[in-house]
Amino acid sequence: NAGVTQTPKFQVLKTGQSMTLQCAQDMNHNSMYWYRQDPGMGLRLIYYSASEGTTDKGEVPNGYNVSRLNKREFSLRLESAAPSQTSVYFCASSAWTGFDNEQFFGPGTRLTVL
């Protein structure tokens, strides 16, 4: 089992460009999440999908959109990238949304916006 996979691993964009970060999990999990990690900030939730067909905003959703393509895949789109979106992005999944439920993380995508 690969667990949670993310593509690409690295990306450099110019301000105003768009891109989609891909995430897939093979654990048959219902819930998936997108976080960003900035130095000294810990991880902050951008969007999550409690189950296939649903998505909801997290703590920092502005400038992002998501799509839960199917049970396995959850993508994050930047429509018009800004330097403030330079960050490391992590996708995670869990069996369901519940406050005691372990989340499994992908290896991350390091994004730089110039």
Next chain:
Amino acid sequence: AQSVTQLDSHVSVSEGTPVLLRCNYSSSYSPSLFWYVQHPNKGLQLLLKYTSAATLVKGINGFEAEFKKSETSFHLTKPSAHMSDAAEYFCVVSDLNSGYALNFGKGTSLLVTP
């Protein structure tokens, strides 16, 4: 709302000596508490979690943490540090009020010297 404070941003220990990473939390409800570890350029891995069962929780790689409600603390310990323990450690809280959301501390960077 719940929150978590990691009291040290950096901790340095010698190989073979004990490790103590401190975490305090606040929560209006009975919380779930987690410790995650992140090795350089890797995703996050769950070390251990507390979900209202035994207050002393044992995790992987010899780590353990004790939930102390009276002190609102969940400190992470290990009797003897190994070089491979050098990483970033995140204390995380979640509770019934937050549902899906994991609330991350800002992290503690553990340095292990020979």
